[in-house]
Amino acid sequence: MFFTTEECYKELYTWLKAKPTSIQIGTFGIYAGILDTGKSMHEIGGKYASSTHKLLDEFCKSQTKIDILVGVAPYRSCKGKEHCEDCYKTYGKQIMRLLKHAENWPKCTWRFKEELHLKCTIFNYLDNSKNRILGGGRNFTDSDWADISFELPKDLTEPIQKYFTEQWDKGLPVTEENLTKYVVSSFEKVFATK
Numbered sequence: 502m503f504f505t506t507e508e509c510y511k512e513l514y515t516w517l518k519a520k521p522t523s524i525q526i527g528t529f530g531i532y533a534g535i536l537d538t539g540k541s542m543h544e545i546g547g548k549y550a551s552s553t554h555k556l557l558d559e560f561c562k563s564q565t566k567i568d569i570l571v572g573v574a575p576y577r578s579c580k581g582k583e584h585c586e587d588c589y590k591t592y593g594k595q596i597m598r599l600l601k602h603a604e605n606w607p608k609c610t611w612r613f614k615e616e617l618h619l620k621c622t623i624f625n626y627l628d629n630s631k632n633r634i635l636g637g638g639r640n641f642t643d644s645d646w647a648d649i650s651f652e653l654p655k656d657l658t659e660p661i662q663k664y665f666t667e668q669w670d671k672g673l674p675v676t677e678e679n680l681t682k683y684v685v686s687s688f689e690k691v692f693a694t695k
Contacts, residue, residue: 503635528570528572528640552643610674615687
């Protein structure tokens with residue numbers, strides 16, 4: 502059981518040393534120090550250094566296939582059915598940040614899906630009996646809010662991998678075109694019944 506991001510990532514580094522053939526990450530949102538402008542706060546260092554950024558870099562250095570499925574929230578206005586320019590700009594920046602993360606780690610295959618709150622990291626090995634899954638409530642970020650992550654028992658490996666694949670297949674590739682269509686569609690849903 503892991504109560505902090507540091508403990509959790511330390512365990513994932515151990516799993517990485519065993520040379521997985523693929524890694525699958527499910528998370529609601531992601532933040533690894535990349536802003537909506539593409540600027541890396543991690544590069545500044547100090548208090549801005551991101552352990553999630555460092556972990557993704559290590560994943561990408563390996564010869565491992567990496568799939569990242571990110572849950573995104575629909576647009577919401579603080580004014581309900583009334584337009585709020587600040588909410589719309591903030592939402593656009595959040596979505597753009599996802600694109601910039603994908604551009605920063607092009608070795609990973611990125612998808613996004615609305616109505617996804619899945620939080621797991623799956624390590625697959627040549628010997629399927631060695632596959633491992635980290636689950637719990639922790640998103641793939643540096644947050645250390647009170648939360649717990651834990652390795653799931655072996656008997657859950659197959660059904661969770663199947664569930665991840667089902668959700669992956671429903672997701673869309675993280676591209677500027679797909680994200681733009683998503684933002685417009687999400688915005689239209691809020692104001693369609695106005």
